[in-house]
Amino acid sequence: MRLARTTAAAALATTLLLSAAACSDSSDDGTDGSGSGSLERVEYLTSFGNFGRDAYAWVAREKGYFREAGLEVEIKPGNATAENLKMIAAGQAAFSPLDLTGLLLAAGQGQAKDVVAVAAIQQKTMAAIMSLEGNGIAVPKDLEGKTLADSPSSVVRNLFPTYAKLAAIDASKVKWVNGTPQTLIGTLAGGGVQGIGQFVVGKPTVEAAAKGRKAVVLPYSDVMRDLYGNVLVTSKKIATEQPDLAKRFTAALLKGLEYSIANPAEAGEILHRNVPAAAAAPAAAELELMAAYVTSEIGVGGIDLGRVAGSIALLETAGSIPPGVTPEQIVDASLTPKR
Structure with missing residues (x-):
């Protein structure tokens, strides 16, 4: 009897250990599945609603790129450059793609002091x-x-x-x-x-x-050929105090971007699954058109400070911003992707 009770206890203990191990590997428990602890929660704003041009964020999440980077990302629809800028500056979201020219216009009005660009999404304005x-x-x-x-x-x-x-x-x-x-x-x-x-x-x-x-x-x-399109933006607080977070998020998002323009039909379906109101076919067509705006000689995500300086000069000449804005105020070159 004692041997039977001992064997049963051992079997129960083994079962409990196996159950615990199974739970720790679950993709729904907020951990990264590697035993390294909980995923870091991050809130992301799309550029403008939930259109095909923003599908790459959903792709990065569904394909597991964010999870591989140790991140659990909540994706919310953005409301364009100025509103998204306010959210990032106030710490109400961690990352968002904003149009770089819009960012320069805001900087000219003293409204972009608390944010920096860390990667380019589109290499020319759309x-x-x-x-x-x-x-x-x-x-x-x-x-x-x-x-x-x-x-x-x-x-x-x-x-x-x-x-x-x-x-x-x-x-x-x-x-x-x-x-x-x-x-x-x-x-x-x-x-x-x-x-x-x-x-x-x-x-x-x-x-x-x-x-x-x-x-x-x-x-x-x-008529404005040198202007960048959307750039990925974060707060200066994150860029300064959590540069590793910025690099991990950027790398995962850009991986989703590259996958999306290479596989637009699948990316459109992924967006539709996550946002049923977004039809898959038009979303895929948007991504096909966007492909030409993403790639460049300096690589996906790269930002050329010389081109940013040219954009600033153009806006100054047009009287859209006052003199004094510099590329270094807007772009954190230490965090931008390098080829």
């Missing part, structure tokens, strides 16, 4: 005005006398005076009304306005909503 055939807009000058919609915090809207000056548009003859990431495309498709602020890669999504009407795209890069 900002554009988008309309539909039949709305009387074919060239930039046609925008005069028209009504456009965008978020007040959008870089497209805030950069418009500079674009207008360089494209010979009388900005005083263009009316702007407010919109949100969720309503802009529907407002255009429904005829509420003649154009909207949008990234060039939004063309497939706009055309899908317009049900057969072709989109007309006026890219800002036609």
Whole structure:
């Protein structure tokens, strides 16, 4: 009897140990599965809503790239450059892609003192005005006398005076009304306005909503060729006190970015699974268009401070920012990816 009780106790102990081990390997228990402890929780804001251009964050999460970096990432829809900037500066989110030109405009107004860029998402600006055939807009000058919609915090809207000056548009003859990431495309498709602020890669999504009407795209890069697009931004506090966190997050996110542009159809499906309102096919089409904006001779994610200086000079010449802004104020070169 004593031997039987001893054997049973040993079997029970073994079972409990195996159960504990199984629990420690679970992907749902907040650990990294390697015995190194809990995953570090991080909040991330997309650039603008949940469109295909932002699918790479969901890909990085679903493919396990964040988990491999020891991170558990909560992804929330962003509300464009100015609003996302406020959230990062206030510590209400850790990372977000912001348009670099929008960041420079904010810096010129003294509003970007607490954030830094740590990687490039797009190597040239994707900002554009988008309309539909039949709305009387074919060239930039046609925008005069028209009504456009965008978020007040959008870089497209805030950069418009500079674009207008360089494209010979009388900005005083263009009316702007407010919109949100969720309503802009529907407002255009429904005829509420003649154009909207949008990234060039939004063309497939706009055309899908317009049900057969072709989109007309006026890219800002036609007159401002050196401007970067979105850059990954974090707070100066994280960059200074937690540089390893910034590097781990950046590497995982860029891995998701590279996978997404190489596999746009799969990335579109991943976005749709996580955000059912985001249709997979237009999301994939956005990523296909975005691929040309991501790669560069200095590698995915790299930032050339010389080009940033050129962007600053362009904005100064246009009168959009005062003298005094430097690339080093905006970009933490010690954290940017190196080839």
